[in-house]
Amino acid sequence: MAENLPVVVIGMGRFGSALALELARRGTEVLAIDNRPKIVQALAGRLTHVITADATDIDTLRELGVDEFYRAVVAIGGDLEANILATSLLAELEIDDIWAKAVTHQHKRILERIGAHHIVLPEHDMGERVAHLVGGRMLDYIEVDENFALAKTHPPRELVDVPLGETRLRSKHGVTVVCVKPVGEQFTYATPDTVLQYGDVILVAGPIEKVERLADRT
Numbered sequence: 001m002a003e004n005l006p007v008v009v010i011g012m013g014r015f016g017s018a019l020a021l022e023l024a025r026r027g028t029e030v031l032a033i034d035n036r037p038k039i040v041q042a043l044a045g046r047l048t049h050v051i052t053a054d055a056t057d058i059d060t061l062r063e064l065g066v067d068e069f070y071r072a073v074v075a076i077g078g079d080l081e082a083n084i085l086a087t088s089l090l091a092e093l094e095i096d097d098i099w100a101k102a103v104t105h106q107h108k109r110i111l112e113r114i115g116a117h118h119i120v121l122p123e124h125d126m127g128e129r130v131a132h133l134v135g136g137r138m139l140d141y142i143e144v145d146e147n148f149a150l151a152k153t154h155p156p157r158e159l160v161d162v163p164l165g166e167t168r169l170r171s172k173h174g175v176t177v178v179c180v181k182p183v184g185e186q187f188t189y190a191t192p193d194t195v196l197q198y199g200d201v202i203l204v205a206g207p208i209e210k211v212e213r214l215a216d217r218t
Contacts, residue, residue: 006069007028008069009073013075029048137216139201175211180203190202
């Protein structure tokens with residue numbers, strides 16, 4: 001399984017270092033690369049493999065054994081040229097699973113064209129997520145696909161004291177209650193027999209607009 005294989009992370013700014021440290025905390029072996037000695041020195045005691053190197057040089061990447069990795073992440077944010085070049089070199093090395101950080105949608109399109117398999121726009125994605133939380137009544141929100149989301153919210157009045165199977169929630173609102181957390185308890189899977197109460201927390205899945213509409217009814 002690829003999930004447990006080592007990961008190369010290029011660029012140890014705030015995003016890259018947070019990613020590398022979290023991967024390491026979860027038990028994934030990480031090779032962290034940055035061209036700034038002070039940054040590398042600061043992380044040396046927290047990451048097992050952190051190296052000062054130029055990730056825009058393909059010979060350097062080969063010397064570090066990057067071509068033997070299954071997955072790599074280009075987390076360079078401040079230098080777009082270096083970000084694009086490092087991504088293209090990973091594609092040239094035929095890395096199977098390339099993740100890259102983009103700062104704009106135009107930048108994202110470039111990275112896709114040169115071989116990145118997954119693009120992350122941290123600022124944009126976080127801005128959208130916070131906008132959903134600030135602008136509505138959701139407790140948390142995750143967009144899992146282009147038009148599909150998972151929201152954490154409280155049940156609207158029409159769902160309280162009625163078995164979920166009798167609410168016709170999916171046919172009426174186009175969403176599904178996936179899990180429920182009663183007051184003082186843990187999350188459990190929702191079933192047609194689940195009866196929600198005021199104060200419960202629910203996880204609702206469905207198209208973004210429909211999830212938002214249901215959350216606004218609470």
